[in-house]
Amino acid sequence: xxxxxxxxxxxxAKSAGVSEATVSRVLNGxxxxxxxxxxxxxxxxxxxGYRKNRAATALASGRTGLIAVVIDDDLSIFDDxxxxxxxxxxxxxxxxxxxxxxxxxxxxNNVDGPVAHYLESRxxxxxxxxxxxxxxxxRKLAKAGLPIVITGSPHTDADLIFVDTDxxxxxxxxxxxxxxxxxxxxxIITGDIETTAGHxxxxxxxxxYRELGRVPAKSLIRHGDYSYESGQVQMRHLLExxxxxxxxxxxxxxxxxxxxxxxxxxxxxxxDDVAVIGFDDSxxxxxxxxxLSTVRQDIAALGxxxxxxxxxxxxxxxxxxxxxxxxxxxxxxx
Amino acid sequence: xxxxxxxxxxxxAKSAGVSEATVSRVLNGxxxxxxxxxxxxxxxxxxxGYRKNRAATALASGRTGLIAVVIDDDLSIFDDxxxxxxxxxxxxxxxxxxxxxxxxxxxxNNVDGPVAHYLESRxxxxxxxxxxxxxxxxRKLAKAGLPIVITGSPHTDADLIFVDTDxxxxxxxxxxxxxxxxxxxxxIITGDIETTAGHxxxxxxxxxYRELGRVPAKSLIRHGDYSYESGQVQMRHLLExxxxxxxxxxxxxxxxxxxxxxxxxxxxxxxDDVAVIGFDDSxxxxxxxxxLSTVRQDIAALGxxxxxxxxxxxxxxxxxxxxxxxxxxxxxxx
DNA sequence: TATTATTGTGAAATCGGTTTCACGCCTACG
DNA sequence: CGTAGGCGTGAAACCGATTTCACAATAATA
Numbered sequence: 199x200x201x202x203x204x205x206x207x208x209x210x211a212k213s214a215g216v217s218e219a220t221v222s223r224v225l226n227g228x229x230x231x232x233x234x235x236x237x238x239x240x241x242x243x244x245x246x247g248y249r250k251n252r253a254a255t256a257l258a259s260g261r262t263g264l265i266a267v268v269i270d271d272d273l274s275i276f277d278d279x280x281x282x283x284x285x286x287x288x289x290x291x292x293x294x295x296x297x298x299x300x301x302x303x304x305x306x307n308n309v310d311g312p313v314a315h316y317l318e319s320r321x322x323x324x325x326x327x328x329x330x331x332x333x334x335x336x337r338k339l340a341k342a343g344l345p346i347v348i349t350g351s352p353h354t355d356a357d358l359i360f361v362d363t364d365x366x367x368x369x370x371x372x373x374x375x376x377x378x379x380x381x382x383x384x385x386i387i388t389g390d391i392e393t394t395a396g397h398x399x400x401x402x403x404x405x406x407y408r409e410l411g412r413v414p415a416k417s418l419i420r421h422g423d424y425s426y427e428s429g430q431v432q433m434r435h436l437l438e439x440x441x442x443x444x445x446x447x448x449x450x451x452x453x454x455x456x457x458x459x460x461x462x463x464x465x466x467x468x469x470d471d472v473a474v475i476g477f478d479d480s481x482x483x484x485x486x487x488x489x490l491s492t493v494r495q496d497i498a499a500l501g502x503x504x505x506x507x508x509x510x511x512x513x514x515x516x517x518x519x520x521x522x523x524x525x526x527x528x529x530x531x532x
Numbered sequence: 533x534x535x536x537x538x539x540x541x542x543x544x545a546k547s548a549g550v551s552e553a554t555v556s557r558v559l560n561g562x563x564x565x566x567x568x569x570x571x572x573x574x575x576x577x578x579x580x581g582y583r584k585n586r587a588a589t590a591l592a593s594g595r596t597g598l599i600a601v602v603i604d605d606d607l608s609i610f611d612d613x614x615x616x617x618x619x620x621x622x623x624x625x626x627x628x629x630x631x632x633x634x635x636x637x638x639x640x641n642n643v644d645g646p647v648a649h650y651l652e653s654r655x656x657x658x659x660x661x662x663x664x665x666x667x668x669x670x671r672k673l674a675k676a677g678l679p680i681v682i683t684g685s686p687h688t689d690a691d692l693i694f695v696d697t698d699x700x701x702x703x704x705x706x707x708x709x710x711x712x713x714x715x716x717x718x719x720i721i722t723g724d725i726e727t728t729a730g731h732x733x734x735x736x737x738x739x740x741y742r743e744l745g746r747v748p749a750k751s752l753i754r755h756g757d758y759s760y761e762s763g764q765v766q767m768r769h770l771l772e773x774x775x776x777x778x779x780x781x782x783x784x785x786x787x788x789x790x791x792x793x794x795x796x797x798x799x800x801x802x803x804d805d806v807a808v809i810g811f812d813d814s815x816x817x818x819x820x821x822x823x824l825s826t827v828r829q830d831i832a833a834l835g836x837x838x839x840x841x842x843x844x845x846x847x848x849x850x851x852x853x854x855x856x857x858x859x860x861x862x863x864x865x866x
Numbered sequence: 867t868a869t870t871a872t873t874g875t876g877a878a879a880t881c882g883g884t885t886t887c888a889c890g891c892c893t894a895c896g
Numbered sequence: 897c898g899t900a901g902g903c904g905t906g907a908a909a910c911c912g913a914t915t916t917c918a919c920a921a922t923a924a925t926a
Contacts, residue, residue: 204653206882217906222884230904252655253596254882256587257911267635269620282616286603286637293646299635301601303620304627312627319538321586321632426819455819482816485760485789540912551876556914564873588912591881 205246213242225250264298265508266317266325270306279480280497281328284349287501288326295509297323309335317344324508329393333358345511349504351395359511360519361504365395368493368524369402372447372475375491375526377406381445381473385418387432387457389449399449399477418443422453429456437464444472445532451476451483454490458531473532488530495524539580547576559584598632599842600651600659604640613814614831615662618683621835622660629843631657643669651678658842663727667692679845683838685728693845694853695838699729702827702858703736706781706809709825709860711740715779715807719752721766721791723783733783733811752777756787763790771798778806779866785810785817788824792865807866822864829858 207218224239256262289299329350348360389396417439422428448454454476479494541552558573590596623633663684682694723730751773756762782788788810813828
């Protein structure tokens with residue numbers, strides 16, 4: 199009752215009148231096979247509807263055709279469309295290159311945990327990490343020779359390959375815009391300052407002041423954690439300590455919305471009394487009122503770039519980290 | 533210069549003084565192995581830091597340890613945190629069961645495309661599909677014996693295993709609430725009516741009217757497409773044709789926000805003139821003002837349930853589709 | 867007590883590819 | 897003209913597990 203067994207090299211070799219070794223050569227693009235034999239093999243492959251068995255290939259060649267995408271459990275990927283978009287960009291590019299994406303949502307902190315073991319075991323050909331806080335595990339894996347790409351905030355001092363948004367440039371552009379539109383006192387609500395991304399956006403903010411020969415008051419710099427609530431809370435503090443603040447760069451859209459809520463509850467209006475710029479160009483920046491001005495990043499492109507860097511590494515090419523450009527999107531809030 | 537090669541069964545067998553067959557038995561939980569030998573094997577495994585080679589296992593056993601999660605490219609997974617959350621729920625449960633998640637973002641329509649081939653080739657042990665429009669491919673794979681679970685809207689007439697939100701119950705509860713709070717004329721803005729989910733929410737709405745012995749006017753039923761803009765546009769139509777409409781059930785939060793925008797631009801207020809209820813309990817329902825009343829679904833639980841159904845199938849257990857409960861969350865808009 | 871099951875075990879075949887090696891043949895160089 | 901180097905090819909080893917099969921030792925049955 200069981201159907202036709204799938205054809206193997208043996209069947210193709212027989213059908214094409216060549217050895218299995220030659221079948222392998224043809225199917226792996228070894229150029230020095232007689233054209234006639236090549237044709238015969240390809241014809242047999244086609245006729246028999248042959249498909250390689252991935253497990254057998256993996257066992258014999260050591261290449262699994264799988265790339266892991268590791269997402270730290272700590273991150274609330276929940277509620278955050280960002281990572282889904284990045285991941286689908288990665289998946290699309292990998293599939294086009296005959297690689298599959300293995301998604302691992304897990305705690306990354308443990309250098310000796312199951313994930314580390316899994317990756318070390320070479321059950322995948324490479325790994326793409328998202329937004330790390332700690333990099334001990336990644337370093338260890340990289341040292342062990344596993345091709346790695348980091349997406350999101352890279353490490354300050356590492357020679358690891360990464361792809362990231364131009365956080366500095368985004369922070370710079372947002373702050374500059376606020377000053378250009380006439381704001382006199384521009385504050386910042388940072389995201390998680392532990393991450394490089396958070397730091398870089400703040401650096402961009404500071405750079406604008408530096409170029410003007412000014413130094414922002416300490417009280418203008420407040421640290422949030424990327425949540426709506428933290429944006430609201432920090433904005434209240436800001437308004438209390440600096441009633442004359444007239445511009446705010448919030449390091450993501452969610453905090454920007456929280457900040458706007460705080461501004462309006464204080465009786466002020468956006469953008470007339472206080473202008474606000476967010477970061478991400480998330481869907482909420484368009485659905486909120488006033489619509490949010492923000493720093494846009496091409497998120498899918500970020501994922502695609504990560505996948506391309508991975509593929510380049512697998513090919514043994516020389517690879518360099520990439521910073522993806524951002525774009526200021528002006529709507530109503532600034 | 534190359535490091536220690538990874539130990540294999542051969543090394544363990546030697547170290548424990550048993551045959552490789554016995555090592556396999558111990559590591560696969562075959563109970564009829566002498567306890568002493570079992571202990572010796574486990575000790576050797578521990579000492580040598582042994583880990584199974586997945587490719588070899590897959591080749592020999594036919595099980596790859598991989599489950600595909602297939603997301604239709606057509607869906608804008610972009611901007612929609614929903615699927616990311618479902619996926620991470622799936623991944624977490626699968627990992628706990630020593631299975632890995634292979635993510636495929638691709639066009640699903642083609643019965644004979646690369647994805648179909650990939651899945652048919654048994655390069656994965658099973659597949660979880662998201663929100664299908666067409667099910668030809670899925671049927672074919674299921675018939676071929678591949679374990680399958682569908683997440684999101686299931687098929688009307690299929691005996692395929694699925695997990696879905698209680699769309700009917702959600703639509704019913706939302707509509708009922710609007711009437712209970714005193715609305716006289718309750719409209720609905722549906723989502724993509726092609727999907728079962730869209731239909732079921734509408735059915736829930738109709739059921740409430742039916743129980744009251746009434747039939748909603750045709751003009752109270754408008755079809756959107758889950759986008760913010762469509763919510764806004766359909767609401768404008770609604771207000772034009774039914775100026776006295778005082779309640780709206782929008783089939784997702786995004787459309788609900790669009791509807792609120794339309795209501796306010798007409799000079800009416802929410803919820804006093806028109807009450808609004810959305811669906812999803814997305815982050816936006818909390819950040820918008822007025823805060824949105826909505827139908828909450830436990831999205832991560834949806835993914836977890838899907839993974840569990842998959843695992844049950846792999847175990848050969850009898851499996852039944854599941855409908856996950858929803859909960860009405862009342863905030864300010866209704 | 868003789869015979870049949872049952873249990874524990876290892877040798878060897880198997881899964882389906884890849885890769886090394888040796889061989890025969892042909893061209894190029896000194 | 898003789899030898900070195902290349903090319904195309906097939907036989908066979910190999911990747912690292914699982915599983916069948918045969919066999920010995922023990923327990924259960926008649």
